[in-house]
Amino acid sequence: MEASPKDIILDVVDLSPENLLNATSRSMVIQQLLDCFSNVGFCQIKGIEGYDSAKLLKWTKFFFYDIPEEDKIKQCGTRAFNPNNSNSYRGYFPVQPGQLSCKRGLDLGHLLEIPAHLKGIPLVERTPFLKIETREKELDEFYEVMYDHRHLMHQTADLIMSLLAEAGGEDPSYFETMFSDCPLHTFRPLQYPKRVENIPRGAYLPDGRILSTPAHMDSGFLTLLQTFHYPGLEIQVDGIWYAVPPPKTPNTIVVNLGEQMTEMSNGRFKATIHRVIDIGEDRFSIPFFYEPGCDTNINVKMPKRLLPPGTESSYPTEKEPLPFAAFLLNKLPIYAEYSSICDHLPDWVRKKYLGHKSITGCWATQSGIEIDGSKLEI
Numbered sequence: 001m002e003a004s005p006k007d008i009i010l011d012v013v014d015l016s017p018e019n020l021l022n023a024t025s026r027s028m029v030i031q032q033l034l035d036c037f038s039n040v041g042f043c044q045i046k047g048i049e050g051y052d053s054a055k056l057l058k059w060t061k062f063f064f065y066d067i068p069e070e071d072k073i074k075q076c077g078t079r080a081f082n083p084n085n086s087n088s089y090r091g092y093f094p095v096q097p098g099q100l101s102c103k104r105g106l107d108l109g110h111l112l113e114i115p116a117h118l119k120g121i122p123l124v125e126r127t128p129f130l131k132i133e134t135r136e137k138e139l140d141e142f143y144e145v146m147y148d149h150r151h152l153m154h155q156t157a158d159l160i161m162s163l164l165a166e167a168g169g170e171d172p173s174y175f176e177t178m179f180s181d182c183p184l185h186t187f188r189p190l191q192y193p194k195r196v197e198n199i200p201r202g203a204y205l206p207d208g209r210i211l212s213t214p215a216h217m218d219s220g221f222l223t224l225l226q227t228f229h230y231p232g233l234e235i236q237v238d239g240i241w242y243a244v245p246p247p248k249t250p251n252t253i254v255v256n257l258g259e260q261m262t263e264m265s266n267g268r269f270k271a272t273i274h275r276v277i278d279i280g281e282d283r284f285s286i287p288f289f290y291e292p293g294c295d296t297n298i299n300v301k302m303p304k305r306l307l308p309p310g311t312e313s314s315y316p317t318e319k320e321p322l323p324f325a326a327f328l329l330n331k332l333p334i335y336a337e338y339s340s341i342c343d344h345l346p347d348w349v350r351k352k353y354l355g356h357k358s359i360t361g362c363w364a365t366q367s368g369i370e371i372d373g374s375k376l377e378i
């Protein structure tokens, strides 16, 4: 029987304004980010003004425990779970029995009106909002807290990218245009209920522990993850699994990288494989996926100075532009909650985003590992 993984203590990076104002500590922060992103691919951050994890947990539990499941599915369930709703990306997804993953969640996108040129693309949707007469005040507060924190995560991710630009000797705004044109960021309150039934064989690890989410790499650029006081997150470094203990202090967040950051840095920055283990009680977390707009060209590189020596010649890339949605729509179906996301795409969307032969495939395609029971075929 395998032993349970050892703990890995992730570096804590202080992104508070005071710390960044001081030139010496600012350059230490930048170096810490570069080291963490190049080695473990994970770190922790603290110092986000206005962040309140206790409030977030309170309102996350309110959503999962106090709102009846049927209201969640009826009013904001995605089309895969409620054929009467038209949204397929933004909204609520329930637990799917028998899958490797066992979680339910709410995908909160932006609140803005959809610009005319992006209408009809399934990823660009207004987030559906719950309306329950008897709970109006509580729901207002729920959305206020969620969107305040979504905004804080957006700003913090912008800040991390601007520090990377600075590290590469570029203007802090180097990445700005990538993330300013209708970005697809998702703030995703999650509940992993304790697993009790319909547990597929594949969800058992050799040591008898049970998966709540199988091994995967995140898809985009940065993930800012709130794990509250819960254990359960494990990461794979140099082929060995480690457990990430919950942060020592509240308001600390885990940061990890998605596949695009590895691609953009010619392999220097690590998109580390991770998974979530069933902890024998309900677990809550909130990842924020920092992602650009559908049509943002992701065929770009990090500032030259950040690329591994000898790989700079691939810069600037001469490959044709690759819209972010071409990558995302090709990858999302490996996850249970998005397995049918491409089923209803209009022809023009299929042509525009799914026909991109320049996609080299994501990690799951390359390694043939199953996620939620399906492999990605491109």
Ligand SMILES: O=C(O)CCC(=O)C(=O)O
Binding pocket: 190, 213, 218, 225, 227, 232, 233, 274, 275, 276, 284, 285, 286, 287
């Ligand atoms: O819940 C967690 O701790 C991790 C979540 C995660 O890896 C994801 O949603 O991509």
Ligand SMILES: [Fe+2]
Binding pocket: 216, 217, 218, 223, 274
């Ligand atoms: Fe993840």
